[in-house]
Amino acid sequence: MTITPADWQSREALILAPWAMHAHASRGRVHAEQPHPFRSPYQRDHDRIVHSAAFRRLAHKTQVFTAYPGDYHRSRLTHTLEVTSIARTLARALSLNEDLVETLALAHDIGHPPLGHAGEDTLNELLAGEGGFNHNRQALRIMEFLETRYPQFPGLNLSLEVLEAQATRKRDGTAPPPLLETQVVDAADSIAYDTHDADDAIELGLLTLDELIELPLVADAAARVRDRYGLLIGVELRRAVLHELVDFQVAELISCARITLAAESINSVALVRAFFTTSASPGGGRIVTPSDLVATGKQQLEQFLFQRVYRSEQVMRVRVAVQDKISRLFGWYCQRPAEMPAGYRQRALDMGAPRSVADYIAGMSDRYLDWEYQRCLGVG
Numbered sequence: 001m002t003i004t005p006a007d008w009q010s011r012e013a014l015i016l017a018p019w020a021m022h023a024h025a026s027r028g029r030v031h032a033e034q035p036h037p038f039r040s041p042y043q044r045d046h047d048r049i050v051h052s053a054a055f056r057r058l059a060h061k062t063q064v065f066t067a068y069p070g071d072y073h074r075s076r077l078t079h080t081l082e083v084t085s086i087a088r089t090l091a092r093a094l095s096l097n098e099d100l101v102e103t104l105a106l107a108h109d110i111g112h113p114p115l116g117h118a119g120e121d122t123l124n125e126l127l128a129g130e131g132g133f134n135h136n137r138q139a140l141r142i143m144e145f146l147e148t149r150y151p152q153f154p155g156l157n158l159s160l161e162v163l164e165a166q167a168t169r170k171r172d173g174t175a176p177p178p179l180l181e182t183q184v185v186d187a188a189d190s191i192a193y194d195t196h197d198a199d200d201a202i203e204l205g206l207l208t209l210d211e212l213i214e215l216p217l218v219a220d221a222a223a224r225v226r227d228r229y230g231l232l233i234g235v236e237l238r239r240a241v242l243h244e245l246v247d248f249q250v251a252e253l254i255s256c257a258r259i260t261l262a263a264e265s266i267n268s269v270a271l272v273r274a275f276f277t278t279s280a281s282p283g284g285g286r287i288v289t290p291s292d293l294v295a296t297g298k299q300q301l302e303q304f305l306f307q308r309v310y311r312s313e314q315v316m317r318v319r320v321a322v323q324d325k326i327s328r329l330f331g332w333y334c335q336r337p338a339e340m341p342a343g344y345r346q347r348a349l350d351m352g353a354p355r356s357v358a359d360y361i362a363g364m365s366d367r368y369l370d371w372e373y374q375r376c377l378g379v380g
């Protein structure tokens with residue numbers, strides 16, 4: 001049996017809601033390509049991300065915790081997979097385009113440099129005179145320019161909706177209002193990192209479950225766990241509470257989104273975008289957004305994590321070491337651009353060494369950065 005574009009079009013017509021982004025309505029790609037005989041445009045985008053070097057390197061990039069012993073905590077890749085899993089659940093429940101949602105989720109963090117936000121902040125300072133550095137902008141550079149896999153074009157030549165979604169993450173007001181597929185991934189990212197950072201932080205001894213349960217959002221989850229399972233303690237209780245925290249937020253988002261879609265009679269992508277622009281709702285025109293009560297609970301949780309985890313003495317101590325390591329390697333390469341691989345060497349000539357060196361360092365995994373630091377500067 002031959003599968004043709006007509007097959008995926010009719011499949012999408014069957015399962016997607018009118019507010020979903022249908023692949024046949026895509027604005028296409030910067031470099032026009034022939035339709036694939038059996039993959040939809042967004043399936044191709046998904047596969048291009050999975051096969052990219054930038055995606056593979058997420059396996060060895062820091063999410064939050066860098067130099068701790070143990071192998072429990074999330075890497076940038078496992079964070080990405082948790083986001084993708086949550087986003088797919090949301091997408092299916094809302095009859096959105098799962099191919100597009102998975103693409104956006106898998107790609108959303110490919111612009112992160114090694115060593116987490118400390119790495120990003122350091123590169124941003126080093127490029128202060130060159131327009132700065134931001135992981136969301138960097139993801140677009142990778143998609144459009146840096147990743148070279150195909151002879152016909154630079155970058156990955158992804159569908160314009162994928163580039164547009166990534167552009168909304170820059171939050172500089174230049175992107176069109178976000179599709180529901182984009183909103184789902186943003187919401188899933190937030191649910192994933194709030195809960196898994198709390199889980200990792202407890203595992204690493206930065207906070208206790210009892211402290212976490214003092215927060216209203218977590219206390220409610222713990223009460224539901226108690227109703228369902230009776231008395232749990234220790235790690236069993238922790239896993240049940242954090243699972244409930246994800247499950248509850250996902251269910252709540254689906255319910256809120258369905259209410260808004262019905263109340264606002266939204267039955268097209270155009271109306272999704274129009275609602276974003278004109279709505280005065282607390283969700284800022286987002287349809288996939290929690291209720292005020294849950295949003296407040298999330299804010300409290302995030303403030304708590306900021307104080308107790310992201311600004312903890314252990315994380316801040318690593319931060320200083322990261323800044324020093326990246327700054328020294330950056331300076332070393334800026335003096336010796338010829339030491340970089342051919343593409344980066346050429347771009348150092350075309351656009352100046354600092355930006356090309358930042359592109360090179362940003363692409364490194366944590367461990368490759370360590371190897372390079374050792375090789376170039378002779379220290380570990």
Ligand code: MG
Nearest residue numbers: 079108109189
């Ligand atoms: Mg993320």
